[in-house]
Amino acid sequence: xxxxxxxxxxxxxxxxxxxxxxxxxxxxxxxxxxxxxxxxxxxxxxxxxxxxxxxxxxxxxxxxxxxxxxxxxxxxxxxxxxxxxxxxxxxxxxxxxxxxxxxxxxxxxxxxxxxxxxxxxxxxxxxxxxxxxxxxxxxxxxxxxxxxxxxxxxxxxxxxxxxxxxxxxxxxxxxxxxxxxxxxxxxxxxxxxxxxxxxxxxxxxxxxxxxxxxxxxxxxxxxxxxxxxxxxxxxxxxxxxxxxxxxxxxxxxxxxxxxxxxxxxxxxxxxxxxxxxxxxxxxxxxxxxxxxxxxxxxxxxxxxxxxxxxxxxxxxxxx
Amino acid sequence: xxxxxxxxxxxxxxxxxxxxxxxxxxxxxxxxxxxxxxxxxxxxxxxxxxxxxxxxxxxxxxxxxxxxxxxxxxxxxxxxxxxxxxxxxxxxxxxxxxxxxxxxxxxxxxxxxxxxxxxxxxxxxxxxxxxxxxxxxxxxxxxxxxxxxxxxxxxxxxxxxxxxxxxxxxxxxxxxxxxxxxxxxxxxxxxxxxxxxxxxxxxxxxxxxxxxxxxxxxxxxxxxxxxxxxxxxxxxxxxxxxxxxxxxxxxxxxxxxxxxxxxxxxxxxxxxxxxxxxxxxxxxxxxxxxxxxxxxxxxxxxxxxxxxxxxxxxxxxxxxxxxxxxxxxxxxxxxxxxxxxxxxxxxx
Numbered sequence: 001x002x003x004x005x006x007x008x009x010x011x012x013x014x015x016x017x018x019x020x021x022x023x024x025x026x027x028x029x030x031x032x033x034x035x036x037x038x039x040x041x042x043x044x045x046x047x048x049x050x051x052x053x054x055x056x057x058x059x060x061x062x063x064x065x066x067x068x069x070x071x072x073x074x075x076x077x078x079x080x081x082x083x084x085x086x087x088x089x090x091x092x093x094x095x096x097x098x099x100x101x102x103x104x105x106x107x108x109x110x111x112x113x114x115x116x117x118x119x120x121x122x123x124x125x126x127x128x129x130x131x132x133x134x135x136x137x138x139x140x141x142x143x144x145x146x147x148x149x150x151x152x153x154x155x156x157x158x159x160x161x162x163x164x165x166x167x168x169x170x171x172x173x174x175x176x177x178x179x180x181x182x183x184x185x186x187x188x189x190x191x192x193x194x195x196x197x198x199x200x201x202x203x204x205x206x207x208x209x210x211x212x213x214x215x216x217x218x219x220x221x222x223x224x225x226x227x228x229x230x231x232x233x234x235x236x237x238x239x240x241x242x243x244x245x246x247x248x249x250x251x252x253x254x255x256x257x258x259x260x261x262x263x264x265x266x267x268x269x270x271x272x273x274x275x276x277x278x279x280x281x282x283x284x285x286x287x288x289x290x291x292x293x294x295x296x297x298x299x300x301x302x303x304x305x306x307x308x309x310x311x312x313x314x315x316x317x318x319x
Numbered sequence: 320x321x322x323x324x325x326x327x328x329x330x331x332x333x334x335x336x337x338x339x340x341x342x343x344x345x346x347x348x349x350x351x352x353x354x355x356x357x358x359x360x361x362x363x364x365x366x367x368x369x370x371x372x373x374x375x376x377x378x379x380x381x382x383x384x385x386x387x388x389x390x391x392x393x394x395x396x397x398x399x400x401x402x403x404x405x406x407x408x409x410x411x412x413x414x415x416x417x418x419x420x421x422x423x424x425x426x427x428x429x430x431x432x433x434x435x436x437x438x439x440x441x442x443x444x445x446x447x448x449x450x451x452x453x454x455x456x457x458x459x460x461x462x463x464x465x466x467x468x469x470x471x472x473x474x475x476x477x478x479x480x481x482x483x484x485x486x487x488x489x490x491x492x493x494x495x496x497x498x499x500x501x502x503x504x505x506x507x508x509x510x511x512x513x514x515x516x517x518x519x520x521x522x523x524x525x526x527x528x529x530x531x532x533x534x535x536x537x538x539x540x541x542x543x544x545x546x547x548x549x550x551x552x553x554x555x556x557x558x559x560x561x562x563x564x565x566x567x568x569x570x571x572x573x574x575x576x577x578x579x580x581x582x583x584x585x586x587x588x589x590x591x592x593x594x595x596x597x598x599x600x601x602x603x604x605x606x607x608x609x610x611x612x613x614x615x616x617x618x619x620x621x622x623x624x625x626x627x628x629x630x631x632x633x634x635x636x637x638x639x640x641x642x643x644x645x646x647x648x649x650x651x652x653x654x655x656x657x658x659x660x661x662x663x664x665x666x667x
Contacts, residue, residue: 089645089648094649098456099595099644106640110634113634114637238460241457283472286468287468293461298447299453
């Protein structure tokens with residue numbers, strides 16, 4: 001394989017693997033920017049994947065081509081509902097946010113598998129028939145080198161993911177809502193004094209993160225796995241969390257990190273057929289995202305500062 | 320009601336609420352909750368064999384719970400128990416396979432290897448927390464995945480391309496003929512004794528030594544401990560190493576007692592994450608951890624009987640456990656309700 005052929009193969013596949021990570025990581029950015037740590041992203045993704053597959057299986061005959069998109073909406077709603085549980089616990093009940101997130105993760109996978117066994121009578125669902133389509137961008141695909149790399153037969157979910165990242169950047173940095181969101185996460189008392197409803201902002205942020213994690217999970221299930229079982233999501237949510245930190249709590253940074261992790265994932269799968277890469281043991285590619293995240297946190301790759309109030313419940317009147 | 324009673328009531332109320340939620344879910348999904356819980360009960364206490372297996376299941380839960388609780392008492396949240404347990408499992412099995420020694424040396428050596436491996440895995444997040452102020456939660460999560468992939472690769476190498484290693488030598492085994500005869504040939508092994516000794520050690524270290532005092536002080540307030548002349552960084556690292564060592568021992572129980580080998584894993588064992596539940600329910604005290612481990616270990620093992628006896632998926636128990644954690648974490652509200660109830664009673 002020539003170098004260019006390798007690129008034509010690996011770049012679209014990296015973006016393809018990155019799409020769900022981008023969306024879930026953006027969800028994490030919203031939540032953490034408001035001061036709520038959301039370890040539950042993994043569980044929210046699980047519910048999204050489960051509901052997405054379920055909807056797709058039951059309604060494929062009714063909606064035809066539109067099924068995967070409608071499944072995204074259903075998954076979004078389901079994960080949003082589950083994220084409310086995390087919001088109530090960590091914002092109103094002042095629970096430890098990490099513990100509540102762990103509970104969400106355990107609950108989501110257990111609930112999803114319980115329902116799978118109840119509905120299908122076995123450990124995983126059937127395979128879906130309606131999948132997301134591939135898509136050629138007119139004109140742009142004819143550009144030499146870049147065309148085949150970025151614009152030929154790409155998944156429309158990849159476009160959606162990048163669109164969401166740009167939209168999130170605009171919302172967080174260019175709108176009054178975004179300013180309030182960030183202030184609540186940095187110094188909730190100051191924000192409260194200025195008349196911002198801290199609890200309300202945090203509830204909204206957690207719900208956004210839930211909705212996005214649901215969408216991400218449904219995309220993962222409907223593009224990459226095709227069915228739902230106990231190992232479908234298997235750490236993607238934590239990988240998204242890592243992308244959020246590696247991207248320094250910035251939507252576009254998170255997107256970049258997610259694409260990089262997607263690159264590492266596709267390398268670890270496609271690696272054995274690529275010269276040079278095939279000589280690296282795949283375990284190094286598998287652990288690369290996690291090692292990089294630890295290095296990023298330790299400040300070896302520039303300082304990464306979490307939002308100041310992240311992880312602390314806000315109690316009115318407490319200093 | 321005194322504060323102490325309320326503190327004790329929160330876990331009890333949480334467990335009851337968890338079981339009620341489980342019953343409601345069974346009802347909604349068309350199962351009979353009474354038959355379900357009966358099946359669970361007989362899955363735990365049904366006969367000698369199941370009782371032996373239940374105690375076997377409790378063993379790693381005690382150690383995982385101790386690991387989480389020990390870190391908690393020093394103000395650290397160790398989500399990495401899962402990863403530390405996996406590396407401990409591998410290390411113990413490796414020592415069990417690689418050499419053949421007299422039992423008095425081999426068994427302690429294999430157990431020690433697990434503790435060292437787990438301790439090392441805890442050392443990394445401890446060091447990063449102490450030196451670079453990196454939050455341990457994220458690092459330990461990442462370390463879990465690194466542990467999973469690395470041990471899988473190592474197992475492949477050790478076994479010559481296979482998915483599981485050979486059996487360990489009998490000289491490194493925790494298997495017990497005495498316990499097996501006692502419990503109708505269950506896999507109950509001497510590990511339960513190791514776990515109980517560790518409970519005592521944790522109690523002794525935390526409550527009777529200067530080290531334990533310092534660890535707890537650091538857990539309460541970094542700055543105050545610093546002013547009092549304690550080495551905060553050293554204590555943070557030490558707490559993570561000890562916590563990791565407990566977790567590694569949990570892995571040794573699986574390697575040397577239950578399975579006698581280590582196999583490549585597609586996902587996590589779940590014992591480490593359940594350890595968080597065990598520690599929370601036990602309010603991070605050694606004795607509390609024993610109660611938490613008995614409850615969750617029994618639930619986990621008893622659940623295996625539910626699909627056969629009542630046709631209910633075992634995941635119902637995981638749901639119950641998750642709900643219990645949720646309620647324990649939201650203890651603030653339960654506490655508030657209990658206090659209000661107490662005040663109302665007094666007013667009457």
